[in-house]
Amino acid sequence: DTAVSQTPKYLVTQMGNDKSIKCEQNLGHDTMYWYKQDSKKFLKIMFSYNNKELIINETVPNRFSPKSPDKAHLNLHINSLELGDSAVYFCASSYLQGNTEAFFGQGTRLTVV
Amino acid sequence: DAKTTQPNSMESNEEEPVHLPCNHSTISGTDYIHWYRQLPSQGPEYVIHGLTSNVNNRMASLAIAEDRKSSTLILHRATLRDAAVYYCILRAFDNYGQNFVFGPGTRLSVLP
Numbered sequence: 001d002t003a004v005s006q007t008p009k010y011l012v013t014q015m016g017n018d019k020s021i022k023c024e025q026n027l028g029h030d031t032m033y034w035y036k037q038d039s040k041k042f043l044k045i046m047f048s049y050n051n052k053e054l055i056i057n058e059t060v061p062n063r064f065s066p067k068s069p070d071k072a073h074l075n076l077h078i079n080s081l082e083l084g085d086s087a088v089y090f091c092a093s094s095y096l097q098g099n100t101e102a103f104f105g106q107g108t109r110l111t112v113v
Numbered sequence: 114d115a116k117t118t119q120p121n122s123m124e125s126n127e128e129e130p131v132h133l134p135c136n137h138s139t140i141s142g143t144d145y146i147h148w149y150r151q152l153p154s155q156g157p158e159y160v161i162h163g164l165t166s167n168v169n170n171r172m173a174s175l176a177i178a179e180d181r182k183s184s185t186l187i188l189h190r191a192t193l194r195d196a197a198v199y200y201c202i203l204r205a206f207d208n209y210g211q212n213f214v215f216g217p218g219t220r221l222s223v224l225p
Contacts (some may be wrong), residue, residue, distance in 0.1 A: 003224040090156050098145045098204035104156035
């Protein structure tokens with residue numbers, strides 16, 4: 001069983017569309033994250049949820065809206081997609097305490113054309 | 114936020130040890146030192162973490178300076194599969210909002 005799974009793995013869409021990326025973890029973790037990795041390969045944290053509550057919300061356009069229906073899921077919905085949204089998006093999960101490791105999904109490569 | 118600095122890139126020969134340094138001069142007493150690596154076209158993966166004492170696991174060793182202002186990730190025998198970007202991260206034990214902020218990392222090249 002994959003610990004952190006994201007779907008889809010690849011997503012190609014046109015500007016202006018709305019799309020969602022799903023993330024599920026089966027590790028029983030209480031905290032989940034979304035990261036964006038752009039063409040320069042920098043990993044930037046976007047959001048973090050602990051027990052379904054938002055705890056980190058970095059400077060991200062409000063076109064990005066995370067939703068956590070339960071502790072095991074953190075989905076990312078993106079409205080009105082722009083060319084600059086093209087990137088690889090990674091989901092991760094961990095326990096909140098800093099002495100625990102995080103597990104990452106394999107990423108979703110989003111291409112906006 | 115506590116931050117880390119790492120060399121942009123390093124090179125190693127296959128089957129030789131590799132020492133990847135990380136400076137974290139503003140580390141606080143409750144910050145854990147974590148290392149992750151990202152292989153090409155994959156998500157980051159956990160390598161090791163520690164607080165004060167040196168740590169060993171099947172992947173690597175972590176040497177932490179006595180004043181905790183720096184640490185070194187040690188790969189005992191580099192293989193071609195170890196070529197990746199290595200990230201050194203500080204993670205507060207109980208502080209919301211300071212988890213898993215990645216810097217640029219060190220790109221490790223392993224030469225055959």
